[in-house]
Amino acid sequence: MRHAIEFKLFAPNNKAASLIGCFSDWQEITMNKGEDGYFRAVIDLEDGVYRYKFRIQTQSSNFQPDQWVEVNDPYTTEIEPDREISVLRLKDGAKILDTYVWQYDDQVLPQNNELVIYEMQIPDFCGDQAENEDKFAFLLSKLDYLCELGINAIELMPIYEAPKQYYWGYKVRYFLALRNGYGSSENLKRFIDECHYRGIRVFLDGIYNHCEEECPLLLIDRNYWYYEYMHYPDDPANYWGPEFNYDNYDQKLQIYPAWQFIGDVVRFWVKEFHFDGIRYDAVRQLANRKFLRWLGEEAKKAAGNKPFYNIAEYIPEVVDIVGKDGEFDGCWRESFRIYGLENIAGDTFDLDKIKGSLDAKIHGYPGCTSVINYLASHDRDHLMAEEAFRTADKVEAFKRAKLGAVLLMTAMGVPMLSMGEEFGEVTCHLPNQENKLNWQLLNYQPHRDLFEFYKRLIDLRKNEPAIKSDNIEFFCEDEEAQVLGYLRWCGEASRVAVVANFSNQVLRGYEVSLEGSWRDLLTGKEVKSEGDRLVLDVKELEALVLVGLA
Incomplete structure (x- = not known):
């Protein structure tokens, strides 16, 4: 069964465009341009896999004025690598990427403050x-x-x-x-x-700052989507390719074209x-x-x-x-x-x-x-x-x-x-x-x-x-011994203290101002303060991680 499939290409400043593909034996099919800046062609196709490209009269300055060039669809979701051609897949008369069915959309996921990336x-x-x-x-x-x-x-x-x-x-x-x-x-x-x-x-x-030099948008109409020159000419070391122009506003169509595409x-x-x-x-x-x-x-x-x-x-x-x-x-x-x-x-x-x-x-x-x-x-x-x-x-x-x-x-x-x-x-x-x-x-x-x-x-x-909280407090700042101690907490129930020795010296019987009972994360050993003083042995280049006990 055949279905009417629309091919479209947004190119408001270009004069003419055509569609070529395996469905036409790579012969040109004229595309009609609408007031919205889109070229369109409708083809009756059965379900299956098709390959296609566009031909367009370019408005890019690195070509002759109105020169005809072949471009892939800027919106293609698949490229055939050997010939670098856009691929279209149809099922039940609709464009698809694949047939995967998601299984775990209802799974609870960690919040941002809980992440380890x-x-x-x-x-x-x-x-x-x-x-x-x-x-x-x-x-x-x-x-x-x-x-x-x-x-x-x-x-x-x-x-x-x-x-x-x-x-x-x-x-x-x-x-x-x-x-x-x-x-x-x-x-x-x-x-x-x-x-x-x-x-x-x-x-x-x-990657929304720049693109590669053969990106289809560049071949269609470079200065419509990109800055003509470097956005920051005084910083050439951080120029990685043609840069999208997010300031360009199309008065006629009342859109920011680069916004529309990247969105x-x-x-x-x-x-x-x-x-x-x-x-x-x-x-x-x-x-x-x-x-x-x-x-x-x-x-x-x-x-x-x-x-x-x-x-x-x-x-x-x-x-x-x-x-x-x-x-x-x-x-x-x-x-x-x-x-x-x-x-x-x-x-x-x-x-x-x-x-x-x-x-x-x-x-x-x-x-x-x-x-x-x-x-x-x-x-x-x-x-x-x-x-x-x-x-x-x-x-x-x-x-x-x-x-x-x-x-x-x-x-x-x-x-x-x-x-x-x-x-x-x-x-x-x-x-x-x-x-x-x-x-x-x-x-x-x-x-x-x-x-x-x-x-x-x-x-x-x-x-x-x-x-995972915003809370941190420094309880030991010892420049001579090169020790830093800090406390992370969330209410009374969760406390973690760190005593970090940045020196090459073992510190035995080292006192810090920290109250309560604690468990060493790595050894499991429990230590308890005497009053507000906690006595610890800290090896060279070691950070003790102490978990507060109730």
């Missing part, structure tokens, strides 16, 4: 174990590992279709198409569904794949805050009633991007990594910087969900790859890594782990190059011990309201 670059996470497999199927096989670790949110680095040379995917060619080589859309949905079943949220890395992109991914949050790349370069507020609201509308997290990557940091009057729920906090690394990687002990990293309110952040803290990310080396760790004695390096883990997991804010950080991955930052996880490291005791250490801390974080 795991940043994942899919091919590198898979390593050599899924070279020729559907990588989403491999991710499914690793869910037990991630559940054992205890994380409850996964942030996927870009999954959009992009040229192979952009390994990380931060230069997008097709904004609604899943990247070829990662796997099927059905398996991605199954992975997200199974994550939800296990109480794990999944975030999308959103459609966000709604598609959230509705089609049930993502639970978005990390917005390069927000400082994107700059249009009115648009960003609108886009975040559109994402939450698309998500419905479930929890959603809009996260900004804004470097260098600005506080007013988050909170009640900000455009985002939270932002990446690069200063946590900078100050943390300074104080765990060498001889530096700067109390003000450590306190500022642990308590973001000192710098004006409103609460725990307003910052995402991390020690490593895709843009920054793993701790074990930092020079101070590479050149240190191995035993000392792991002590410093565990000290950093305590700070990360007990600081005010939402912690994020870069994949492999939990077992001491040793590779360096390699932009757009393969950097596969060495899963074999888990077979070596120091790496396995670090993994177990992170497990304990993550479990503590998930089960102690104190660490």
Whole structure:
């Protein structure tokens, strides 16, 4: 049975367009232009899979005026890789992506303040174990590992279709198409569904500042959707490709064209794949805050009633991007990594910087969900790859890594782990190059011990309201001994104290001003204060984590 299927292409400034496809033996079908700026053609088609492209008289300045060019559909949800052609799937006379049926939409998911995020670059996470497999199927096989670790949110680095040379995917060619080589859309949905079943949220890395040079919109009418030149010519180091012009307003159609397109992109991914949050790349370069507020609201509308997290990557940091009057729920906090690394990687002990990293309110952040803290990310080396760790004695390096883990997991804010950080991955930052996880490291005791250490801390974080609160108080600031003590609490029922020794000296019989009875998280040993004084033994480069007893 045939159904009338509409093909349309938004190109208000272009003079003519036609449709070509396997259904016409690749002969041109004239498209009619409406007052709304769309070219349209209606074709009677049976259910099945079809391949097609558009031909259009371009308005882009890098071609001759009105030159005919072939372009893929900017809204295509699938690209055939060999010939780079748009793919359309029809079932029961409707356009579909796949036939997956969601199973766990009613599952209760953790709130934003409860999250421990795991940043994942899919091919590198898979390593050599899924070279020729559907990588989403491999991710499914690793869910037990991630559940054992205890994380409850996964942030996927870009999954959009992009040229192979952009390994990380931060230069997008097709904004609604899943990247070829990662796997099927059905398996991605199954992975997200199974994550939800296990109480794990999944975030999308959103690239809305720029695109790759062969993106269809560029070929159709560059200056309608993009700035003609660099948006920030004084900052060429942070120019990654043609930048969307969110200031351009079409008076005739009364729309912001770039808003319309990227809004459609966000709604598609959230509705089609049930993502639970978005990390917005390069927000400082994107700059249009009115648009960003609108886009975040559109994402939450698309998500419905479930929890959603809009996260900004804004470097260098600005506080007013988050909170009640900000455009985002939270932002990446690069200063946590900078100050943390300074104080765990060498001889530096700067109390003000450590306190500022642990308590973001000192710098004006409103609460725990307003910052995402991390020690490593895709843009920054793993701790074990930092020079101070590479050149240190191995035993000392792991002590410093565990000290950093305590700070990360007990600081005010939402912690994020870069994949492999939990077992001491040793590779360096390699932009757009393969950097596969060495899963074999888990077979070596120091790496396995670090993994177990992170497990304990993550479990503590998930089960102690104190660490998920905004409350933090410093009760010990000893510059001479290089000790910092702080208390996290939530009411009377939940208290967690940390006593961190940043020095290379063992401290025996060390007194801190802390009342009550406590249990050492790692040893299980109970200690009790005498009056308001608690006496502790603290090893070098160690942070004691003490859980309050009733």
